[in-house]
Amino acid sequence: MQEPAKAHHKEKHCFRRSHTHLLAALTPLVIGEFVKDPEKKWRWIRIGAIVAAVVGEIEQSWQDKLRCERDEDRRQEQKSDSRASR
Numbered sequence: 001m002q003e004p005a006k007a008h009h010k011e012k013h014c015f016r017r018s019h020t021h022l023l024a025a026l027t028p029l030v031i032g033e034f035v036k037d038p039e040k041k042w043r044w045i046r047i048g049a050i051v052a053a054v055v056g057e058i059e060q061s062w063q064d065k066l067r068c069e070r071d072e073d074r075r076q077e078q079k080s081d082s083r084a085s086r
Contacts, residue, residue, distance in 0.1 A: 024052035
């Protein structure tokens with residue numbers, strides 16, 4: 001059974017969004033303020049959406065990698081603890 005603090009930690013971060021979501025949401029607004037030509041504006045908005053999607057995927061992959069490493073470390077720790085208690 002999980003300790004209350006650990007359970008709270010998992011619940012707290014379960015729905016956490018990355019900063020790339022905020023970046024993706026604000027990109028059209030910022031581009032609209034600086035680029036006045038409509039054709040160029042839409043081109044830059046499309047480019048910004050693609051960049052945000054790629055960065056988001058990279059960030060998610062990195063988080064998954066770190067999560068797997070932490071899980072593996074915990075498994076190794078539990079194995080060594082169970083061997084030490086014998």
